[in-house]
Amino acid sequence: MTLQMVILLPMVFLVMFTAVQAGLWFHARAVALGAAAEGARVAGAETGTGPAGAASAADFLAAAGGDGVLLQAATIGVRGTVAATVTVTGTAQSVIPGWAPPIEQSATVPVERITTPTGAFTNPEARGDGNTGGTR
Numbered sequence: 001m002t003l004q005m006v007i008l009l010p011m012v013f014l015v016m017f018t019a020v021q022a023g024l025w026f027h028a029r030a031v032a033l034g035a036a037a038e039g040a041r042v043a044g045a046e047t048g049t050g051p052a053g054a055a056s057a058a059d060f061l062a063a064a065g066g067d068g069v070l071l072q073a074a075t076i077g078v079r080g081t082v083a084a085t086v087t088v089t090g091t092a093q094s095v096i097p098g099w100a101p102p103i104e105q106s107a108t109v110p111v112e113r114i115t116t117p118t119g120a121f122t123n124p125e126a127r128g129d130g131n132t133g134g135t136r
Helices: 002-043 050-063
Strands: 070-079 083-092 102-110
Touching: 002 050, 002 070, 002 083, 002 102, 050 070, 050 083
Parallel strands: none
Antiparallel strands: 070 083, 083 102
């Protein structure tokens, strides 16, 4: 009986620690992805900027638990002419001393922009003589 406990008890603890660590990692990853998506939404808005998206992602992280969820978090926002991307990096909480699982999540959205027609609308079927080109 003692031999079984010596062998089984460490296995039970290993499984429990692995399950807890996996939960912490997945939660940190989901929060980082949510922050990146929120930051990308702000950066991709018509008047948005990359730094505004990064700041919005940092605010999202703080509201979601801050260092209690994602340690050493950093946000980077980039806005181009057609897309805005926000990347969130950090490490997940760990129950294993000395191990820090890395997290990196990015979100990209198209940039909102208002376009105006470059020329007047023309109807290719209208010929200017009142006839639309059909036959009777």
